[in-house]
Amino acid sequence: MTARPTRHPVSRIARRKGGTTSAVRIVPEETPIAFSYGGTTHAVMMATPADIEDFALGFSLSEGIIENASDISEMAVEDHDQGIDFQITLVGDRRDALTARRRHMAGPVGCGLCGIESIDEALKPVASVGSVGLRLTAGDIVQSVRLLSARQPLHNETGAVHAAGFYVPGKGIVAAREDVGRHNALDKLIGALARAGIDGASGAVVVTSRVSIEMVQKTAIIGAPVLIAVSAPTALAIRTAEAAGISLVALVRGDEFDIYTHTDRIQAGANAHVA
Incomplete structure (x- = not known):
């Protein structure tokens, strides 16, 4: 899966000059990237397929799946025809915490509380940066x-x-x-x-x-x-x-x-x- 942008032909119209000309535009790639923890897919993001290890680590930190980089024991990229599956292995404590979190979030279809829990998650309090100098x-x-x-x-x-x-x-x-x-x-x-x-x-x-x-x-x-x-x-x-x-x-x-x-x-x- 290439991270390089693609050259794409376009028909360019310039009203002041009149008429149509042929041109080439460079466009970025957009690829499905799956983040899988312990073999189970947690999320699929549409993203530029570059700096994927940084992406996996940053996503894991921002989602609260890990607390620091040492909570990940291994990362591996699996390329597929239509996208990328990024396999992430967590250390024991973090793996257990993620498993418990998945069980907590799983609910029956039509659960009235599921929406409330999702709203709470979206609006969760942020940590204060304190009196940084x-x-x-x-x-x-x-x-x-x-x-x-x-x-x-x-x-x-x-x-x-x-x-x-x-x-x-x-x-x-x-x-x-x-x-x-x-x-x-x-x-x-x-x-x-x-x-x-x-x-x-x-x-x-x-x-x-x-x-x-x-x-x-x-x-x-x-x-x-x-x-x-x-x-x-x-x-x-x-x-x-x-x-x-x-x-x-x-x-x-x-x-x-x-x-x-x-x-x-x-x-x-x-x-x-x-x-």
Whole structure:
């Protein structure tokens, strides 16, 4: 299963020039990726088939299936004609916890409580990042988005994928991942940071998408005190960021942006520092 984008012929119409011309567009791949634990499929995600180990680790962390990377004893990729099955083996305690969780979630058809449990799961409280001492300047915010743009080779080819990066003052973007799905890109980043042993409290998450509650929840899992986005947040995302102690910065356009929560971490000026 290739992760490389595909060249596809198109008919291009330019109204000012008139007529139709033949052209070629580069488009990203979108593939079903199954995450199986102990031989049982837990979820199937439509995603870009790249950085799959980061994706598997980040998904496992963000879903609460594991608490750290050492909870996975083995990972193996099985390619199929129509997709990828990623086999994940958990250590004993985590395997038992996942089995118990599956039994708890399994209910009879038409169970009236199942919907309530699903809503509770979607709106589960996020961990607080606490009084993390990171401080960023307006210059850091602008630079983080600009540097992430330079770390998006697939988007530059296709114009059709999202990116999530991790910005550390004085170091720039230390990790970045791309995917057709914004949540997938952030899960891949979570896995990349965990594999590299990068402390989430040391920097900010930067995303190229709008900010929904899931993006805030995943940022809290990383432990990052700042979430920066080029697009707008939802009202629920703002309330969740406020409760989690996360500074939410969005609508970064050139040198302008809005700060929605915990404004004290973002300072005017060009130089960043850690309190």
